[in-house]
Amino acid sequence: MHGLFNRSIQNFVCDTYGSAVWEASARHANLDFIEFEAMLEYDDAITPAILDAVSKTVERPRVDVMEDIGTYLVSHPRFEGTRRLLRFGGVNFEDFLHSLDDLADRARLALSDLHLPRIELRDHVDGHFSLICEAPVAGYGHVMMGVLRVMADDYGALALLEHTGGGQGIETVSVTLVKTDFSEGRRFDLGARAS
Amino acid sequence: MLVSAPVLDVLCPMHLVLSATGHIIHAGPTAQKLCLNADLLGQRFLEVFDIKRPRAIVSMADLHKTRDLKLHLELRDPPRTAFKGIMVPVGDAGNHTVVNLSFGISIVDGVRDFSLSNADFAATDLAIEMLYLVExxxxxxxxxxxxxxxxxxxxxxxxxxAFTDTLTGLKNRRALDTVLKRMVKGTACFGVMNIDLDYFKEVNDTLGHAAGDHVLQIVAQIMVSETRKTDTVARVGGDEFTIVLPEVRNGNLMRRVGRRIIDRLEEPIAFNGQDCRISASIGTVWIGEEDQSSMEDVLSNADVALYASKHAGRSRQTVYTPALRKRAPNMARAERRQGPDAQ
Missing domain, CATH: 1.20.5 (Single alpha-helices involved in coiled-coils or other helix-helix interfaces)
Structure with a gap:
């Protein structure tokens, strides 16, 4: 698993609960280190182990923790870059939803060894969508829920999200787009200098 | 015109249509944003843009004559943005010209300077992907x-x-301290030799540091080959070495080892066709089974013996006896060597 995933979990826990909680989680997961390197590769088994350890340490269900991670990744000021990169996908929320099909390929353009789980958008009638997510780590659909919630807000769209279950490495998130211009949304300045 | 302006506006939002006189008579929606203070329409193309290549284009006649349809141009006004352009004559008489513009590599600055958004680029344009990749x-x-x-x-x-001296591959001072601390705590007898190279400074001064480094490496090889595997050979300063020899029953073995080391060090060492000649002074101390000396005592005694060797004319070995202390100045090797690592 690419170090970016694990490092994101670490950053989330440190920024949300503090480094003491992170160190305790790392101990629970039997890591013999506490710092993940974003640019290194780690054993696949480490990611679910650390997620379970965090869940136990902060006493919250793992799926809730995973949704919070998704929210954190696109809303924390430290990750402004992630939000910006996602905004490149489309001019409105629906456009953005469709661009998720290309997310894995886009990520690989930037980092050839980064394999994001594949996502496929099914377009039903009347603003109903299903997001079919590959879930190499159980609960990945919940991470996407967190991401989508923030991004809908960012585009100023009102959307209802529901994790409709999954199995065998596939999870589905149902998206109902109620209003595309619910609020102003956040400005996306294409030419802003990356900080 | 085969293709109407509304079609071009969608396909190439950064295009301009020029009249025969070189006036801009139409601008695509994104092209219109390039002129920050005024309307592009009605202005002379060559007054807005400076053609960088092909060179020496100053009039529309020049532009019409050129066979090269590829242009490199720049806005005459700040921010003096560079563009790539492609020019196609249109109309029955070829009296109109369509120029399609692209930011090329100035895309990052261009998007910022003109506050452009995704919608300003054709859906087929790779500009957004380019910006994405840059970020x-x-x-x-x-x-x-x-x-x-x-x-x-x-x-x-x-x-x-690390415990290794990078130049010679010998142990370093930290390793020596670790070994010596263990030895003085134990009850077995052992020996310590402090060795200073003689005339090494002359080698460095006359033949250069490369020669000096080479000599140190040869010296290290000699010391390792003249001692046992269980002995610790350490380089503790520029030309200062210490050897710890465990399980030495008396001083005789150390006298023989020291003699052999001096003899071999005095053999000329060749470097780039030159002979480097050095020698060594050795101070040796033997620690018996009942000896309670601290590490500092042991090193200090070895230094006293070393000083005696130097005082007696170098190139020799002295084994420590308490009597030597009376003649030695109260100055340990470590103190003479102020800032040893500075070498």
Whole structure:
């Protein structure tokens, strides 16, 4: 698993609960280190182990923790870059939803060894969508829920999200787009200098 | 015109249509944003843009004559943005010209300077992908750069904790301290030799540091080959060495080892066709089973003996006896060697 995933979990826990909680989680997961390197590769088994350890340490269900991670990744000021990169996908929320099909390929353009789980958008009638997510780590659909919630807000769209279950490495998130211009949304300045 | 202006506006939002006189008679929606203070329409194309290549284009006649349809141009007004352009004559008589513009590599600045958004580019244009890549790669490079810095820090820390002298491959002072501390705590007898090279400074001064480094490496080989595997040979300063010899029953063995080392060090060492000649002074101390000396005592006694060797004319070995202390100045090797690592 690419170090970016694990490092994101670490950053989330440190920024949300503090480094003491992170160190305790790392101990629970039997890591013999506490710092993940974003640019290194780690054993696949480490990611679910650390997620379970965090869940136990902060006493919250793992799926809730995973949704919070998704929210954190696109809303924390430290990750402004992630939000910006996602905004490149489309001019409105629906456009953005469709661009998720290309997310894995886009990520690989930037980092050839980064394999994001594949996502496929099914377009039903009347603003109903299903997001079919590959879930190499159980609960990945919940991470996407967190991401989508923030991004809908960012585009100023009102959307209802529901994790409709999954199995065998596939999870589905149902998206109902109620209003595309619910609020102003956040400005996306294409030419802003990356900080 | 085969293709109407509304079609061009969608396909090439950064295009301009020029009249025969070189006036801009139509501008695509994105092209219109390039002129920050005024309307592009009605202005002379060559007064708005400076043609960089092909060279020496000053009039529309020049432009019409050129066979090269590819243009490199620049806004005459600030921010003097550079563009790539392609020019196609249109109309029955070819009296109109369509120029399609692209930011090329100035895309990052261009998008900022003219406050452009996704909608300002044709859906087939790779500009957005380009911007995406620039940001994603910058973020990835920054993460890699930070990793490199951390790895470099870890490397320096590891070197500081290392027990090896990088030039000679011998043990260093830290390793020596560790070994000696263990020896003085134990009850077995052992020996310590402090060795200073003689005339080494002359080699360095006359033949250069490369020769000096070569000599030190040969010296290290000699010391290792003249001692046992269980002995510890350490370089503790520029031309200062210490050897710890465990399980030495008396001083005789050490006298023989010291003699052999001096004899071999006095053999000329060849470097780039020159002979480097050095020797060594040795101070030796033997610690018996009942001896309670501290590590500092042992090293200090070895220094007293070393000083006696130097005082007696160098190139010799002295075994420590308490009587030597009376003649030696109260100055240990470690004190003579102020800032040894500065060498």
């Amino acid at each position: 994603a790669k910058t973020a990835a490079m920054e993460a890699s750069r930070k990793l490199n810095l951390r790895l470099q820090g870890a490397k320096i820390a590891a070197e500081e904790q």
